[in-house]
Amino acid sequence: MADLQYKIIVGLEIHVQLRTKSKMFCSCALEFGAEPNSRVCPVCLGMPGSLPVMNKQAFEYSVLAGLALNCNIPMFTKWDRKSYYYPDLPKNYQISQYDLPLSEKGFIEIPLESGETKRIRIIRAHLEEDAGKNVHSASSYSQVDLNRTGTPLLEIVTEPDMNSGAEVRALAVELQRLVRFIGVSEADMQKGHMRFEPNINMKIIRNGKEYRTPIAEVKNLNSFRALERSVTYEAQRQLSEFLETGIEFGMGNKTTRGWDDEKEMTVLQREKEEAHDYRYFPDPDLVPVELTQEWLDEIKSRLCELPLKKQLRYVQEYNLSDYDAGVLTADRATADFFDEVVNAGGDPKRVCNLLTQTGLKITKEKNCNITDLPVTPKGMADLAKMVDEGTISASSATTIFEAMVQTGKQPDVLASELNLVQKSDAGELESIVDQVIAENSEAVADVISGGKKEKKARGFLMGQVMQKSKGQANPKVVSEILAKKLK
Amino acid sequence: MAEKIDNEQVRKVAKLSRLELTDSEIEEFTGQLGAILEYVEKMNELDTETIEPLAHCLPVSNVFREDIAKESLGTEKTLANAPKKDETYFLVPKILDDNSGA
Numbered sequence A: 001m002a003d004l005q006y007k008i009i010v011g012l013e014i015h016v017q018l019r020t021k022s023k024m025f026c027s028c029a030l031e032f033g034a035e036p037n038s039r040v041c042p043v044c045l046g047m048p049g050s051l052p053v054m055n056k057q058a059f060e061y062s063v064l065a066g067l068a069l070n071c072n073i074p075m076f077t078k079w080d081r082k083s084y085y086y087p088d089l090p091k092n093y094q095i096s097q098y099d100l101p102l103s104e105k106g107f108i109e110i111p112l113e114s115g116e117t118k119r120i121r122i123i124r125a126h127l128e129e130d131a132g133k134n135v136h137s138a139s140s141y142s143q144v145d146l147n148r149t150g151t152p153l154l155e156i157v158t159e160p161d162m163n164s165g166a167e168v169r170a171l172a173v174e175l176q177r178l179v180r181f182i183g184v185s186e187a188d189m190q191k192g193h194m195r196f197e198p199n200i201n202m203k204i205i206r207n208g209k210e211y212r213t214p215i216a217e218v219k220n221l222n223s224f225r226a227l228e229r230s231v232t233y234e235a236q237r238q239l240s241e242f243l244e245t246g247i248e249f250g251m252g253n254k255t256t257r258g259w260d261d262e263k264e265m266t267v268l269q270r271e272k273e274e275a276h277d278y279r280y281f282p283d284p285d286l287v288p289v290e291l292t293q294e295w296l297d298e299i300k301s302r303l304c305e306l307p308l309k310k311q312l313r314y315v316q317e318y319n320l321s322d323y324d325a326g327v328l329t330a331d332r333a334t335a336d337f338f339d340e341v342v343n344a345g346g347d348p349k350r351v352c353n354l355l356t357q358t359g360l361k362i363t364k365e366k367n368c369n370i371t372d373l374p375v376t377p378k379g380m381a382d383l384a385k386m387v388d389e390g391t392i393s394a395s396s397a398t399t400i401f402e403a404m405v406q407t408g409k410q411p412d413v414l415a416s417e418l419n420l421v422q423k424s425d426a427g428e429l430e431s432i433v434d435q436v437i438a439e440n441s442e443a444v445a446d447v448i449s450g451g452k453k454e455k456k457a458r459g460f461l462m463g464q465v466m467q468k469s470k471g472q473a474n475p476k477v478v479s480e481i482l483a484k485k486l487k
Numbered sequence B: 001m002a003e004k005i006d007n008e009q010v011r012k013v014a015k016l017s018r019l020e021l022t023d024s025e026i027e028e029f030t031g032q033l034g035a036i037l038e039y040v041e042k043m044n045e046l047d048t049e050t051i052e053p054l055a056h057c058l059p060v061s062n063v064f065r066e067d068i069a070k071e072s073l074g075t076e077k078t079l080a081n082a083p084k085k086d087e088t089y090f091l092v093p094k095i096l097d098d099n100s101g102a
């Protein structure tokens, strides 16, 4: 058996649809599911005499994303035409950016299963317009819908720094969280807001000699699952092909493959031949963009602590589990709310439990953000404090939280209204404990003798006290009194 | 002076542009394109050593509009000039080898 080692090498192109109200170069609305060809204007149609005008929001979103991806943002950027010969872009070119993209040379940190993070370099991120949709039917014609034509897309290109399907997936998931977090995209996979094109090949070392397999690009993947599986499949396919045929990088053209979701395999679409001859040239219809330091600083000021960094901080500083920290940082509204509650004096762990166990259940039911609920960070912090101080029990906190959502009242008010304030007054509790001790001599004897039955007997006495106090006794105080009396 | 454009290059450009040309058209366009390129070539005679490259011919930048959606044409008007259509779509000859998409 030959000595064989191999490594998967993957670079990724990602298209992210920006969260603007209107298109990139015209004022047509972006509306998912609208009647075909209803959101179309002369610019979309490429009519003679029509002129594109840049959407400022789309540009600023892109710069913000570039900053979040740790990119260098050049002060000068421009537009180019990329030749395109499909009917879903009637101009016969796509407006894109070629030699002067709006951001370049950045990186993104992705979480690995080991708990460590890995830095994936970003080559560039540029802005371009989307094409429409070609619908293939059984007839001898294809249908064309131009509603999507001109939608602002951020194209992000990574270096080939990923080495497994799982890493590629981790990058995609992290990027989704990132663009949602900074508010530049809804990144809704169901609506095609994120599309992936991995470039895959293998580095193989056989008997001390290094080989590389030809690169294949898998087109148009729009789910994390398909992305991960296609990479894993394609790598295995290339390895088998190499072992059978010995085909190496440079011996054939780069190929384009599609993903067959049902058969779970990649399928050859074409050899790339002259496809790369996009014949870019500067778009004379659009003037360049020049950033000023002031403008760039203003966009920079909209950046926030990024989700992965936040997640790691919650784990290190607050001792939250990685899972809980991930849940809290899944979207910015929740993370910001959590931060505010902690700043208002809520114990992070207590607040985390309240939010992840009760808060997110409520927001899921109501299909809203935590900030849409009539609960202030201060109210939430007070609720957490009441548990920590023993004023209410942890289970009562859930009840009060739900009542806060329903009524908008403060937790202390609700605690008394709902009769959930625990009795912590030692004098009052002591008389109940005395009563219980007098009535249960057998259990008292079991506790004092300290045998096998001690634990159970102690629990029983505790339960009796709770019952007598109608569940309102502070268990911590009761157990202290019990301990003192039954020494 | 750059190499003169030949039939092969015209054939390639035509293919990239999805144009089907006859041999006599290839011949004709090779001549025409050659003449145009020769004319443009004249510009290379200028000494541009000390001149900054230009990205756009107007000394203007940052022409933006606000992100406000306005009324579109609507399906009926959008399709009005289409050579072939159905209720809501343009109809085009069936696309084989579809590698469309941004």
Ligand SMILES: [Zn+2]
Residues within 6 Å of the ligand: A023, A026, A027, A028, A039, A040, A041, A042, A043, A044, A150, B072
């Ligand atoms: Zn339009």
